[in-house]
Amino acid sequence: MASEIAVTCENVSKRFSRNLKKSLFYGLRDVFSEFDLRRGENELPPLRESEFWALKNISFELRRGESMALMGSNGSGKTTLLKVLNGLLKPDSGRVQISGQIGALIALGAGFNPLLTGRENIFINGSVLGFSKADIKARFDEIVQFAGLEHAIDAPVRTYSSGMQVRLGFSIATSVEPKVLLIDEVLAVGDFSFRTRCYGRLAKMMDDTAIIFVSHSAQQITRICRSGLLLENGNPVIQDNIANVILEYNRRNSPETKFRVNYDGALELLGAVVDDTALEFGSPITLRFSIQSEEEYKDCFIRILVRKADEELVGEWNSELHGQLFDIPVGESDHEFTIDSLRLHDGIYRISFFVMDNDRVTHLINAGNVSTIESSGHCYGGVAVQF
Amino acid sequence: MKVENTTVVYSAEPSLRHPVRLVSGLIHDLARAKELIWSIFLRDLRAQFRQSILGYFWLLLPPVATAAVWLLLQSQKVLRVETEIPYPLFILIGTTIWISFVNFVNAPLLGFNSGKSVYSKLNVSPEAFVISSILRAVLNTLVRVTILIPVFIWFKFTPPATAFLFPIAAFFFFSIGIAIGILCIPFGSLFTDIGNFLRNFIRLLMYICPVIYPIRKAGWFGELMQKNPFTPGVAWCRDLITTGEMTWALPTIVIGSIGLLLSFVAFVFLRVARPHLIARLGM
Known part of the structure; x- marks a missing residue:
């Protein structure tokens, strides 16, 4: 029996400009275009000078328990799409519908202040991720333990190695099970034993969570995802089972002799x-x-x-x-x-x-x-x- | 842990087409961000002086330094300002109020920019950073005003009973500063010109407010000072703790109320602008 649809992405398009001055100016114009109430969500606006489609007509559906990889070379639009799905960017046309709590393994440890201790930062990062102080308190020991930082939790975060910071960030972000999880190339860090534990934790979530995973590593992707979407210059190239998507990705990204x-x-x-x-x-x-x-x-x-x-x-x-x-x-x-x-x-x-x-x-x-x-x-x- | 089984929609539709949804979304987000606001506030507060030996001294330096310059000019008879209360007291109160006001004007944009790396990657309300930055301005103001107490004792000056109304006057006066600050965010986060303009403009604005000298009664300059919308706030705040005069009460309250309303409108506008700002802020 098919489970409930968690993510619906319909004809999402987003334009960007490579020219900074123009980009800022367009940004201001876009702010004021919000006052133009006649604009519909389905009409594709024209590209303005120096603009390109960062995403064009992206559509897919994802159910709970399914996991999809977003693949593509650098600049193909993966991160932009994640930002649209996470509600940070507004599509220029199309719509996204998400059911249930969204979690994001993006920018792990966002809001950490390097001068404050790991203990203090757990609460800060927790509230950045939308957890209440009581939630964090209840899970505090588990978070520290999973990150393996019992010995360093009262030291300022700036004395941590980058791997330790990411471990702490991952541990906080995955201490709750969201219904939709967005992951942006964060699993490449940390040492081997921590990575193994990360996969273990993700595997536990997979039954009940819709996962969208951005990575360049075919090995990571095949461990987590059953299907994939390949982007090239903002356009969807292929959307299929993960083996075919990786094959196509590799075909298009073979280095020259x-x-x-x-x-x-x-x-x-x-x-x-x-x-x-x-x-x-x-x-x-x-x-x-x-x-x-x-x-x-x-x-x-x-x-x-x-x-x-x-x-x-x-x-x-x-x-x-x-x-x-x-x-x-x-x-x-x-x-x-x-x-x-x-x-x-x-x-x-x-x-x-x-x-x-x-x-x-x-x-x-x-x-x-x-x-x-x-x-x-x-x-x-x-x-x-x-x- | 409570699980929110809500469905959210992000669409290309103009958000102003559903004004009720927009405003209720803002209120809902702010209510949800209470703990976040508080923890950002505490974070910045704790970190503020952790790498500093002199700590709060740096808060007091600007008003004291400004006051010292003008006291020097006065004592050397470069200029002659006549005030009802001892001039050092007059000027120290003036600069304390003014620098706090400037602090409130700058706080929203500074707060917004400080959270950039967080809300450009995660779905976090940028308003939380703005509000916690305003809270810090409130705390800084409290510290500065408290320091005035020993100065009063030094000059053996007993403030009148109206001094208890000071927080109300300050609230109305500073709310216009906050409104200006929030209104500037959408433009100020895209173009640095706004921040630069604000800094330079406010520096000049001080000279047409009764900060370092009392309100001029006559001439075009006097008229300019009296019509300046920021004059009543400075004047009433100072009067309450010195002379007890209430002439500037009504104008301050009226202008302050407009400020409160504007702050709300500015927050709504910021919410409309937010995704477009994030799109242009880069990674």
């Missing part, structure tokens, strides 16, 4: 290619490259690296381990290496390689992101390399 040669410049990589960029699970891939060299190198070997789209390294193939050493002659030469079976979970991967000298230390060639491959045929389990 970077070649680097060795340090004395005696070698040049003329070109490199992976024969088939669509990889069936468990099938071989072949890397071909050509080198122009001014010197001769003996008994070199190659390391082929496989990275996930977010740069996380998942595997390496070393030709030396397969008894494949090769020589680089003076002049132009072509080389070819095949990995017999690459067992990668569905997704986008990047291939880069090093050509190593026989001293095992010198990188003769360092070729980053030679090719992007898309693996398919195995969608079970969440781990990249399957063996």
